[in-house]
Amino acid sequence: MxxxxxxxxxxxxxxxxxxxxxxxDFAVEPGTFLAVAGPNGAGKSTLIxxxxxxxxPQSGAVLLxxxxxxxxxxxxxxxxxxxxxxxxxxxxxxxxxxxxxxARTPYYGQWGFESQExxxxxxxxxxxxxxxxxASRALGSLSSGERQRVFIARALAQNTPILLLDEPxxxxxxxxxxxxxxxxxxxxxxxAVTVIAVTHDxxxxxxxxxxxxxxxxxxxxSSGSTDGSGPGRPAQFRIGRTAEIFAPEEIQRAFGVxxxxxxxxxxxxxxxxxxxxxxxxxxxxxx
Amino acid sequence: xxxxxxxxxxxxxxVATVLLLAIMLACALVGPQDISLKAAVSGPRDGATPxxxxxxxxxxxxxxxxxxxxxxAALASSGVxxxxxxxxxLADPYILGISSGAGLGAILAVIGGLSWTLWGRSPxxxxxxxxxxxxxxxxxxxxxxxGKYQVTGLLLAGVVVNAFFxxxxxxxxxxxxGQQLYATIFWLMGNMAExxxxxxxxGGGSILAGLVALFFLGPQLNIISVGHQDARSIGVPVERxxxxxxxxxxxxxAVAVSLSGLIxxxxxxxxxxxxxxxxxxxxxxLPLSGLAGAMFLxxxxxxxxxxxxxxxxxxxxxxxxxxxxxxxxxxIRHSRKVYWPx
Numbered sequence: 067m068x069x070x071x072x073x074x075x076x077x078x079x080x081x082x083x084x085x086x087x088x089x090x091d092f093a094v095e096p097g098t099f100l101a102v103a104g105p106n107g108a109g110k111s112t113l114i115x116x117x118x119x120x121x122x123p124q125s126g127a128v129l130l131x132x133x134x135x136x137x138x139x140x141x142x143x144x145x146x147x148x149x150x151x152x153x154x155x156x157x158x159x160x161x162x163x164x165x166x167x168x169a170r171t172p173y174y175g176q177w178g179f180e181s182q183e184x185x186x187x188x189x190x191x192x193x194x195x196x197x198x199x200x201a202s203r204a205l206g207s208l209s210s211g212e213r214q215r216v217f218i219a220r221a222l223a224q225n226t227p228i229l230l231l232d233e234p235x236x237x238x239x240x241x242x243x244x245x246x247x248x249x250x251x252x253x254x255x256x257x258a259v260t261v262i263a264v265t266h267d268x269x270x271x272x273x274x275x276x277x278x279x280x281x282x283x284x285x286x287x288s289s290g291s292t293d294g295s296g297p298g299r300p301a302q303f304r305i306g307r308t309a310e311i312f313a314p315e316e317i318q319r320a321f322g323v324x325x326x327x328x329x330x331x332x333x334x335x336x337x338x339x340x341x342x343x344x345x346x347x348x349x350x351x352x353x
Numbered sequence: 354x355x356x357x358x359x360x361x362x363x364x365x366x367x368v369a370t371v372l373l374l375a376i377m378l379a380c381a382l383v384g385p386q387d388i389s390l391k392a393a394v395s396g397p398r399d400g401a402t403p404x405x406x407x408x409x410x411x412x413x414x415x416x417x418x419x420x421x422x423x424x425x426a427a428l429a430s431s432g433v434x435x436x437x438x439x440x441x442x443l444a445d446p447y448i449l450g451i452s453s454g455a456g457l458g459a460i461l462a463v464i465g466g467l468s469w470t471l472w473g474r475s476p477x478x479x480x481x482x483x484x485x486x487x488x489x490x491x492x493x494x495x496x497x498x499x500g501k502y503q504v505t506g507l508l509l510a511g512v513v514v515n516a517f518f519x520x521x522x523x524x525x526x527x528x529x530x531g532q533q534l535y536a537t538i539f540w541l542m543g544n545m546a547e548x549x550x551x552x553x554x555x556g557g558g559s560i561l562a563g564l565v566a567l568f569f570l571g572p573q574l575n576i577i578s579v580g581h582q583d584a585r586s587i588g589v590p591v592e593r594x595x596x597x598x599x600x601x602x603x604x605x606x607a608v609a610v611s612l613s614g615l616i617x618x619x620x621x622x623x624x625x626x627x628x629x630x631x632x633x634x635x636x637x638x639l640p641l642s643g644l645a646g647a648m649f650l651x652x653x654x655x656x657x658x659x660x661x662x663x664x665x666x667x668x669x670x671x672x673x674x675x676x677x678x679x680x681x682x683x684x685i686r687h688s689r690k691v692y693w694p695x
Binding site: 142160164177 | 356357358359436437440441442568569571572573575576578579580582583585586587588589590591628632633634636
């Protein structure tokens with residue numbers, strides 16, 4: 067089976083002095099729910115922007131259904147990949163349904179209006195995300211969690227096999243975090259959509275995602291020619307089942323913070339403990 | 354707000370057009386010299402020489418009202434486009450330097466004492482037009498370099514170029530002679546005069562063509578006003594649409610400015626007022642703002658030629674004096690409905 071998205075030996079930097087990604091290489095099978103995690107500055111958002119075709123890798127390529135992403139036209143790509151960015155309030159007061167309808171813009175008729183098919187897709191997206199009941203309200207009058215569901219509805223109305231999300235639950239409270247992940251899981255399970263989400267929330271990702279990609283920040287040493295380890299230098303990332311990647315030792319190494327870990331049921335949870343935390347020195351580090 | 358349907362759009366556009374025509378007719382009949390519509394239309398049929406009323410209506414009032422309508426429509430529509438492209442409700446057609454560029458061109462023409470004409474246009478208009486397009490091209494170029502996906506660079510470039518050219522305008526104004534000064538000040542405040550029909554045809558034709566072209570960019574402008582990357586990721590060719598919308602609105606603004614000087618406030622308050630009343634959908638916002646801008650400027654210009662008759666005020670004084678308080682009223686009353694970008 068061809069991978070939904072294949073990232074082939076990608077490197078990227080903002081200018082020659084600031085390498086961010088080095089030889090990232092992995093494939094995502096169709097229907098997978100993948101979490102992309104890592105410390106600030108490790109290049110998570112850069113990676114998702116490269117996978118969405120917004121940034122071009124300096125070397126390597128992203129293959130979408132086996133074909134180089136940059137050989138796709140803007141519209142052709144938008145029929146395969148939808149992108150949800152961090153929740154925000156747009157400058158102008160569009161309503162929920164107006165916002166979701168925008169996903170259909172490239173398919174409007176010559177007079178700039180949607181077809182019945184567009185309306186059906188939008189109605190379905192509103193229903194799946196449970197946003198239909200406030201469809202006529204302005205985006206700015208919604209809570210953050212409701213607004214994020216609207217942006218996910220807009221992405222669903224694009225009717226794509228792949229959904230990319232850049233920190234979909236940042237700024238959301240606990241209930242909305244769980245709500246968004248439930249929604250993403252049902253999109254993956256019921257619609258066979260490949261979901262790839264950049265996240266800081268390792269615990270929710272452990273509960274919902276199949277696989278995880280952990281990125282480590284590049285340091286001057288590990289990226290430049292002064293790298294002592296030579297050709298055998300460690301890869302900048304690890305990918306695998308969530309349980310394996312989100313192991314406490316891995317997280318401690320990647321984030322450089324002491325963590326406490328336990329099990330909820332089958333899955334682990336990980337809690338960072340700084341030097342001044344009340345339980346800074348727990349009796350045992352259980353794994 | 355329910356999504357827009359073609360029927361609602363058509364209905365509102367037709368109603369607004371009828372309203373505009375009624376206002377234009379009423380304003381054409383108002384003036385220091387009383388004229389009657391009946392006398393004016395029956396004039397030329399009676400005898401070989403048309404009556405005075407007919408002459409005034411056809412040669413003075415109607416061209417002037419048409420000019421005001423054209424300029425108002427152009428400024429309001431480009432205001433809509435600039436606000437969408439910059440994702441900033443405080444943007445107006447002058448924010449990227451068109452006004453100061455045009456002003457500098459106009460002043461150079463006045464001070465240079467040029468007296469030739471090009472297709473019936475004075476050097477002031479020609480220089481203003483070129484100054485406007487040159488400046489906006491410069492600002493757009495700087496904005497492209499400073500940040501591909503961020504509008505802040507573009508906005509700052511506009512502010513700085515505006516400030517720099519305004520300083521040059523002030524310098525030239527301070528060394529200008531009396532009569533030159535008077536002409537310059539009137540131009541800078543925005544001023545209408547009776548134009549000949551050829552100018553109206555060319556100016557009106559290009560503005561109308563621009564407005565029609567902008568209407569077809571309406572759906573794309575909706576998503577672009579949400580975000581550059583949002584537009585790209587749903588499949589809109591953002592760079593192309595942005596460049597087209599920007600070029601068209603800069604062009605019609607330059608045409609409007611070269612015809613009437615710097616008339617302020619129309620491009621800011623009309624889009625706002627229409628958005629507050631009818632919602633932010635650009636498919637509707639563009640035609641309705643164009644029509645409302647035309648109505649607003651026709652009325653403002655009628656006031657400008659009436660209040661100190663037989664002398665005239667620069668129409669920019671009227672638009673600012675009506676527009677300022679009206680805008681504050683709208684802002685206070687509806688501020689809870691407007692969502693400012695964070």
